[in-house]
Amino acid sequence: MFRKEETLAMRNKLIGRSCRLFYSDDPVKIVKARGQYLYDENGKQYLDCISNVHHVGHCHPSVTQAATAQMELLNTNARFLHDNIVHYANRLAATLPEKLCVFYFVNSGSEANDLALRLAHEYTKNEDIIVLDHAYHGNLTSLIDISPYKFQKLNGQKEWVHVAPLPDTYRGLYREDHPDPAQAYADTVKDVIDQMHLKGGKVCAFFAESLPSVGGQILLPKGYSTKVAEYVHSAGGVFVADEVQTGFGRVGSHYWAFQLQGDDFCPDIVTMGKPMGNGHPLACLVTTAEIAEAFTGNGVEYFNTFGGNPVSCAIGLAVLDVIETEDLRGNAIRVGTYLMDLLKQLQTNHPIIGDVRGVGLFVGLELVTDKEQRTPATAAAAQVVRRLKDKFICVSTDGPWENVVKFKPPMCFSMEDAKLVVDRIDQILTDIDSGH
Amino acid sequence: MFRKEETLAMRNKLIGRSCRLFYSDDPVKIVKARGQYLYDENGKQYLDCISNVHHVGHCHPSVTQAATAQMELLNTNARFLHDNIVHYANRLAATLPEKLCVFYFVNSGSEANDLALRLAHEYTKNEDIIVLDHAYHGNLTSLIDISPYKFQKLNGQKEWVHVAPLPDTYRGLYREDHPDPAQAYADTVKDVIDQMHLKGGKVCAFFAESLPSVGGQILLPKGYSTKVAEYVHSAGGVFVADEVQTGFGRVGSHYWAFQLQGDDFCPDIVTMGKPMGNGHPLACLVTTAEIAEAFTGNGVEYFNTFGGNPVSCAIGLAVLDVIETEDLRGNAIRVGTYLMDLLKQLQTNHPIIGDVRGVGLFVGLELVTDKEQRTPATAAAAQVVRRLKDKFICVSTDGPWENVVKFKPPMCFSMEDAKLVVDRIDQILTDIDSGH
Incomplete structure (x- = not known):
């Protein structure tokens, strides 16, 4: 196995740069995955909220x-x-x-x-x-x-x-x-x-x-x-x-x-x-x-x-x-509904949350700097992605202004996973609100 | 497993007809393959001269x-x-x-x-x-x-x-x-x-x-x-x-x-x-x-x-x-050269063979009705394909007039395989020459 820096150096040299990396400032090297979890080269576990391709769970x-x-x-x-x-x-x-x-x-x-x-x-x-x-x-x-x-x-x-x-x-x-x-x-x-x-x-x-x-x-x-x-x-x-x-x-x-x-x-x-x-x-x-x-x-x-x-x-x-x-459609309803309920509860405490929408395990959290004008909070959304990564949770953004935090996890995503990611977002938004 | 007729009936119903079958008059159902051999639902073995995709041999x-x-x-x-x-x-x-x-x-x-x-x-x-x-x-x-x-x-x-x-x-x-x-x-x-x-x-x-x-x-x-x-x-x-x-x-x-x-x-x-x-x-x-x-x-x-x-x-x-x-490049040279040599020997006996050309395991046998005019022998080429199928050998044709019998087999194709297919072509061309 190459050290992460070697992999990155080879990648930069050998693979077209138009093929972008997640977290381009500090990309993640993933060597193993199972269900809704990814593992980096040091064995550190990440919760995966975005791999919709790995629908029934990684490496089922x-x-x-x-x-x-x-x-x-x-x-x-x-x-x-x-x-x-x-x-x-x-x-x-x-x-x-x-x-x-x-x-x-x-x-x-x-x-x-x-x-x-x-x-x-x-x-x-x-x-x-x-x-x-x-x-x-x-x-x-x-x-x-x-x-x-x-x-x-x-x-x-x-x-x-x-x-x-x-x-x-x-x-x-x-x-x-x-x-x-x-x-x-x-x-x-x-x-x-x-x-x-x-x-x-x-x-x-x-x-x-x-x-x-x-x-x-x-x-x-x-x-x-x-x-x-x-x-x-x-x-x-x-x-x-x-x-x-x-x-x-x-x-x-x-x-x-x-x-x-x-x-x-x-x-x-x-x-x-x-x-x-x-x-x-x-x-x-x-x-x-x-x-x-x-x-x-x-x-x-x-x-x-x-x-x-x-x-x-x-x-x-x-x-x-x-x-x-595995009744994954049933799971998508149960966990997706719970995830949206939790996010809607967050909305009452965090004015930056303009909208929570979705169906099943297709959920968006739209951040705005101003609830009236609905001005996209693009920078804050990028912050949420970055800080969740530091907490070993992968999400990303979408929308014309990249201010919608999206959730489209493997369909085995659990209630605990939903609770965890929303708790972390709560902390992060609290920090952002207070200028940290 | 479906009976072959059932598979065909479902295929005709469910899969776009633009996706054509080999041997459309009497398609072959293949259930197993290994190396350069295909096996139908009755366990009958076919020699595969055309699956260039299965480069190092089927199911390596x-x-x-x-x-x-x-x-x-x-x-x-x-x-x-x-x-x-x-x-x-x-x-x-x-x-x-x-x-x-x-x-x-x-x-x-x-x-x-x-x-x-x-x-x-x-x-x-x-x-x-x-x-x-x-x-x-x-x-x-x-x-x-x-x-x-x-x-x-x-x-x-x-x-x-x-x-x-x-x-x-x-x-x-x-x-x-x-x-x-x-x-x-x-x-x-x-x-x-x-x-x-x-x-x-x-x-x-x-x-x-x-x-x-x-x-x-x-x-x-x-x-x-x-x-x-x-x-x-x-x-x-x-x-x-x-x-x-x-x-x-x-x-x-x-x-x-x-x-x-x-x-x-x-x-x-x-x-x-x-x-x-x-x-x-x-x-x-x-x-x-x-x-x-x-x-x-x-x-x-x-x-x-x-x-x-x-x-x-x-x-x-x-x-x-x-x-x-497995030195498959070496094998391509050895077997390809042998295959072309055999086909060129055939050419001396069969005036229908206009040209034998190729390199490695990329070989074409061009059939013509007239050596001078080089008139494409399209019907004869189709005959060769059909009769080889009856002898459990898969080839196909290419060229604007579909008169070039092509060989691009898995790279593990052997000397014996080359000998077999050329012997069979010899018989078929002899039959065609004599009006059978």
Whole structure:
């Protein structure tokens, strides 16, 4: 093993600096993990509040076992028939509305979102894409183009990309005091479509995370997606729900975050990724038979070298099993609710806490310097992250002003973990309040 | 386990039909594999001549062991410091020219090639891309745009994409009787650049596989890349070598196929993928310090969720170890040479064999109906594939006319395997010759 300084020196030399480290001033070297705990090179334990990828807990033995057993047996590509891919697709289908029934397996959420664009184009033959402000949909060329979070800093906005306001009822255009924010925000998408039509454009897809994450752990007002889907459909487009961060029961009450919008809403394409393989590169797109048929109709093969291989699918199946056998959705409801209750209690003592929001184990704590103006407390949020690190707890921030402390821990996160992190935040905010 | 018909029925229902099966008339169900052998649901053994991904042999125990050990320990993202990623980058660097020293780890060759485009754009600030005819660089939106093999069937050629002739000395513009095909083909790239300049374009990158695969298992004439690089560099562009199919010692004499061009040639960006993780979704881009710096210079993070995680890197390291300890490069030279010798002997008896070419375990057998006109024997090539399948040997075809039978087997392919497949091809060609 290299000493930490050696690892850092080699990393700085050998790995592109665009690949950033957490805590870049004093990065952490992690050598072991289990459940919701990380361990550094000195054996020091960190509580992990942010690894949503390691959904059923770091290094879950059932997942490792399933991977090993399949790796010993077979790992070909999906041009050969194999049971795992169909068994896995079937299991996933059971969690989804009936009309979402055709699967494409890939290696990352980015690959899934890029494929969603290809399918939407092929089906609608239209060009224009509507996204939410501050959205991030992946690291590929095509996804930078539809991610305001990235393109605003890079190559700018393409003429076929249209940005609708983020339906943020705390900080956005229409807030908690609005009588019908769902309708009001949906109407902003209608406006975007109308503007597009005036310029001769035609909507290909409305593309949004079911819970905007980089945007600041945002909950879409209930009813929003149903109305948006109506507008988008009648303009000839499709609704793509990006569940890369939010799927697989993180919200507790449902398997998919889009289901929070109610039974009358069903996207046309859903993409999934991060938690799907508990760290293994595994992602997926599911769509309707009609859209899949349009894609097949172009007569060109879609081949993804590693997508849907027997090992990836065995891992995916093991993850589904653990979610069920350990009732991790139930845990997400119980612990997530407790975590939010504790944070809301904190709010009464700390005026810096502007908002506490979330669902299941997807929780945001928004810090503001001024409760009235809701001025983002960016520096304080960075302080909280840094000081929690000193107390061996990992969190990070999101939102356009990086003032939202986010929680999206492994789904085995416990009541004690929730209590611990909130107690520590209480101390830290008290210190910050008193100028320390 | 499902019966084969059930698997097929579920597959047809649940998996997008654009994801095609091998032998679509009567697909094969594979349940086990080891080394260069595949086993179907009845225990029948197939010799695998095409799985270049399973580079060191299917289900190599050293690779499985390394994966399991690391999966039990840790599999975080690369925002934490870890030894595996730097150790692995260091090992890869040792196989490359010194100036290729900054690594980006991703999950697929497609992701690597997309990133190559992003880096090239950021470094050169130019737009135009030159590719070889019939090239395929991946399944993403951005790569379909630069893959004549795909865009000719789909959305057509973008104005910033320029296609140079494939330097195929058997079937191309300049053939084996040309005094200097390397110079002549390089000059076609110069012409493309000149044409581009006339229209006000500026070259961003020349993008090519080091051995064009889909194009028909083509060997670039020696000296071609050096000359092309000169032209491209003096026009302000970079040279991207796509080694996704060809790297990791497949050519035997060298670790990377671009090195066949000689020591005076070094690409600016190299992408690698398929064989890198022996089936695990692992890929990579390596570039110069200058290009990496230009990419960092935009101030925007590049984050790839699974890229460079400790498990992927442990697997990558194990693959490198096996290549060395089992002398798989030596084996590629010995068996590849023997295979080509046998195929060349066949050529004297079977006029349908137009060309035998290759290097190491990257070999093509080009079938023609007419030796003079070199008319592609597409139907016969399909026959060879089908009849070899009946004899439990898997090969497939490539080339614009699908008349090139290709061999890119796991690197543990043996002398006996080579003898067996050539004997079977001899029988099949004899049957075809005699009208059976």
